[in-house]
Amino acid sequence: MSKMLQPDELIKDIQETPSLMTGKAPAKDWMDTPAEFKPGNWAYSAKTKATDALGMPNSRDWSPADEDWKLPEDWKEIISNGFRERLDKFRSFKVFMDICVRCGACADKCHFFLGSGDPKNMPVLRAELLRSIYRNDYTIAGKLLKKFAGARPLTMDVVKEWFLYFFQCTECRRCYVFCPYGNETAEITMLARELLNLVGININWIMDPVANCNRTGNHLGIEPHTFKRVIETLCEDIKDITGVTINPPFNKKGAEILFITPSGDVFADPGVYTMMGYLMLFEHIGLDYTLSTYASEGGNFGLFTSNEIMKKLNGKMYHEAERLGVKWILGGECGHMWRVVNQYMDTMNGPADFLEEPVSPITGTKFENAKSTKMVHIMEFTADLIKHNKLKLDPSRNDHLNVTFHDSCNPARAMGLLDEPRYVINSVCNNFHEMPENTIREQTYCCGAGSGLNTEEIMDVRMRGALPRASALKYVEEKHDVNMLACVCAIDRATLLALTQYWTPDVEVAGVTEMVANALVMEGENEVRDMDLREEPYLGVEED
C-alpha cells in the first residue's frame, strides 16, 4: 500500500499541480497523454477465487501494475462486439454517445476533478474516452476524419486508460444534474465497466462482495448462523443500554413486511448502531416484520459490474419476499440499492405482482410512489410515523449532537429522497445545521468512494474526491460546531468515516435511524436512560 500524504501535503499538491484552482493546464493534448499508474490511484485486481466462483470471463491472476494484463488474444474483437451489442440493446447508450455538445457545464461538477485537477476526470472527457472509440468505429465523420473528428482506434493504452478513469468515477450523477442534455455519465461508466468485464478486467473490492452475495446472500459473506448471532448480540446491547428486551423474527413466513438493509450494518462501526436503531423502532411500533438470513443484503455491487449480475443479485430480495409470503418490502438506509430498485428493478425483475401495494400497517398511509417496486424506504416510513404521532420521542436525548446531513448520492438523485430524512432528523434532534446549498440535496457531493471504490489502496484518489464534501463539512463544523455527520447509506457510513478521520477528525458519522432510536421513549425502558446507543452518556448525565 502506498504511503498516504498528510492532509496539508495533499492540499499543497492539489494547489501546485495543473488544476482548476491554479489555472494551469497540461502541456499535451489528452489523446497524447497516456494513463499514469501510480500507487494510490488504482485498485487491486479481482482474485480468481471471486471470478471463478462467478464464472467471469478470463479469470486469472494479474495486476494493473504489470505491463501484460493477460487479455485473451481476441480482446479487441470481444470489446468491439460488446460495444456494438450494447449500442443496439440500449438506446440510451447510443444517445449518450451522440448527444454531447461539449459545453463544459459538467466539467467542474465532479468531485474527482476538483480534487485531482486531472482533466480526464472532467465528466465530459471521461465520457470522451469511450466516445472517441465510438466515433472511430460507428460514425462516418470519425471513420473519414479520424483524430480531427475526435476519433481514435482501440488500443491497449485505451483499455488501460478506461480502467484507470472508469474506476475513478463513483457513478454519483452530480454531473448529470448540470448537463443540459441529460447525459448520464454514470451509465457511461457502468457500460464501460461492463465492456472491461468482458475481457476480465475488474477490481477485487467489487468482485469479492459480488461473489459473496451470490453465495451467501450478502456482500460480507455472513452465513445464516452468524447473521442471527450478530443481531442477537446487538439485542443484548440494547437490553444493557435501555433495559428493553427484543427478540427479532428471522425468516418468518407470513410476516407482513420483509426488512432488508446492507450487511455493512450488521458488521461495521458505526453501521451497527443504525441496525440497533431499526430493531428498536420496529419494537416500539409493534411491527409485524421479519429479517431474512438469505436476503441479508440491500446493496448490489452487481450495479458496478454488469446488468446481468445486478439483475441476479436484485432477484434474491424478491424471491425471498415471495417465499416468505410477505406483503411488501421495507428497505433500510442503503444508497445504491435504491438506484437499482427505483430505476432498474421494474423492467429487470419486475413487476413484483406477487406482492401488495405497500400500506403502512401503523398509519394506513399508502405509499403510492412504491406501487410498482413494492419497496418502501425506511425514511419515508419513519417520516410518516412521526407525522402521525406514532413515535414517542424525546429529542433532547440527542442534545449532545450538532448534526448536519449528507445526502447520499443515490437516494437524493435517483429517488428524490430529500425532505424525509430532514423531517426525521429535525423531529429527533434539536440541533441541525445544513451545509451550503450547492453541496446538498440534488447537488450533494459524493463521499468520494461509492460504486465499489471504498477500498483502502486508492486512499489518495478517495481523499481527493472527498475534498469537496469535506470542505462543506468543515464550514459547518467551524460555523456551528457540528460534531455529527448523518447519512442514509452504508457505504457512506464506512467512507465518510475515512473522510472525517482525514479531513475533520472531530466529526463523527451516524445513520439517521441511530438518532431516531436515541430519542425513542420505549415502553419498559430503564427509569433513567443515561446513555446513547454508543454507550456515551447523555448530556447532563454525570459519568462515573
Place this chain on the structure above:
Amino acid sequence: MGFELNGKSYETDEDGYLIDLTDWSEDVAAYLADTEEIPELGEKHWQIINFLRGYYEEYQIAPMIKILIKAIMKDMDLSKRDASKMLYELYPAGPAKQACKIAGLPKPTGCV
C-alpha cells in the same frame, strides 16, 4: 505475492494477508506481526489473536469491534474505555487491520 519462512513459501494478497487460512501457524503470526512493526507478541496480543481465531472458526467472519471489546472487557476484567485503549495500544493500526491480519483472517469487503 508472498513470503518465505523456515523453508516454506506462503501466498499473500497485495496487503500481506494470508490467502490460504490453513497456512497460519504461531510462527507465521510472529512473522506477520514483525511486518506490522510489532516486534514481540506478548500474552495479551495472543489472547486477542486466539479470540479472533476462535470466533472466525465458529462464524467464518471477523467479529465486530464491539464484540471484540466486550470479550476483552470480560477476559481481562477491564472497563469499556480501558479495553478499547488496550486494544489500540496492542495493535496501533487498528484491530481490523493488524490483529486480524496477524491472526490469519481475511480482509472483509463490501460496505465496510
